[in-house]
Amino acid sequence: MKLTNLYIDGKWVESASRARFDVVNPSNERVIASVASADLSDADRALDAAERAMALWRSETPRYRSEVLRRAFNLMSERIEHFAHLISLENGKASADAVGEASYAAEFFRWFSEEAVRAEGTISHAPSSGARILVQQKPAGIGLLITPWNYPAAMGTRKIAPALAAGCAVIIKPAAETPLTMLALMPVLEEAGVPNGLVNVLPTTHPGALVDHIMDDPRIRVVSFTGSTSVGKELLRNAAGQVLKPAMELGGNAPLIVFEDADLDTAVEGAFQAKMRNLGEACTAANRIYLHENIAAEFISEFVARMSKLKLGDGTDQRSDVGPLVNEETRTKVARLVEDAVAKGAIVELGGYAPEGPGYFYTPTVLSNVPDDADCIHDEIFGPVAVIQSFTDQDQVICRANDTEYGLVAYVFSKNMKRALNVCEQLEFGMVGLNRGIVSDPAAPFGGVKQSGLGREGGKDGMLEFMETQYISAAW
CATH class of the missing domain: 3.40.309.10 (Aldehyde Dehydrogenase; Chain A, domain 2)
Structure with missing residues (x-):
């Protein structure tokens, strides 16, 4: 029962409204599970938890964050068959494809465990003023991650791993068709040492209202979305209100x-x-x-x-x-x-x-x-x-x-x-x-041009989507 509730601040909780929805196996059209459906007050609880957790997480050393992510890779790799079975149950994809996705999903934890210690900066000498130009990358803030149903494990880890490597907390809204895989990932992250509140999962049957409410909160600084171009355009319009940093992986042809x-x-x-x-x-x-x-x-x-x-x-x-x-x-x-x-x-x-x-x-x-x-x-x-x-x-x-x-x-x-x-x-x-x-x-910058999106996931670029560049002009 607990793995079908909301995951907020390291706890499995019912939604404030007590609302739930069914997840269906597309192979036989039978109900697999009943999952809690988050409302706006649940989103506020997740935001509060993420704010508290990020204040501590961003101060941890890059090596500490790296080792937590590496443990997540090891633990998920040990449970590939379990995740593959869940993916097949709720998404319908064939077993071999599901194993491939689960392995691919785990790899993002390994790749970004290595990138976590490589958020490099620069020092240079300003030609005109003689000042020193110090440039560093800092965590951007809490990220809202919106993932699709076609890759219920990999599209989540492709966003979670770089966010945590960068020092950010996240709130994830998985697709209502396939929430079980992402919820099942949370015990892995707990065992790996991810602090309570750093990763929160909010399945819902009212995604528009929930996402709008979260994006209106000034504590959110990044919105990362994988899905259709039409929805991506709506999110970009909404992101303009808070001048959020968008990472959009949209449609293709x-x-x-x-x-x-x-x-x-x-x-x-x-x-x-x-x-x-x-x-x-x-x-x-x-x-x-x-x-x-x-x-x-x-x-x-x-x-x-x-x-x-x-x-x-x-x-x-x-x-x-x-x-x-x-x-x-x-x-x-x-x-x-x-x-x-x-x-x-x-x-x-x-x-x-x-x-x-x-x-x-x-x-x-x-x-x-x-x-x-x-x-x-x-x-x-x-x-x-x-x-x-x-x-x-x-x-x-x-x-x-x-x-x-x-x-x-x-x-x-x-x-x-x-x-x-x-x-x-x-x-x-x-x-x-x-x-x-x-x-x-995972080691390559995934993303498109034109109406296929903005930004890149994976590679060295992936972590930068959750970081901001800070320049310090110094004299000594």
């Missing part, structure tokens, strides 16, 4: 380009990973696959063969390769996008339907000959649907790839490194996968 000189086996496997990792429910998922016409037929044949081997089933069943989508709304959107593309001339090479029975399943689908006016070319699919078009001219395909308001990630496959790197530099995306279908790495 990733192109994947396969040139005629690509290694076909590498390209097929890379496209499979870029499309089907997390069932396509990822902002990094390949949304548009562009194949040079000289290799298009062979690629499609091999790609369809690869996709056709996937077995649908309950996410917790280790024999399943593909679990369900997270809810009925998501499956309905995927089905609509497929129907629209087919009505406009796309060819169904594989799949293209929702199987009967309980659970929000949709079959792995491959569409070729997709026209430019199909909605799936312009809208993020967020499902197991590979959308394929062909090209002949390099400059033309670069223009087509860039023809989107989003700029999170792109993928390029070619054995000609001169050509490949030239194409990468012309692509208007914050990240590019070159001859590989996975770009996410």
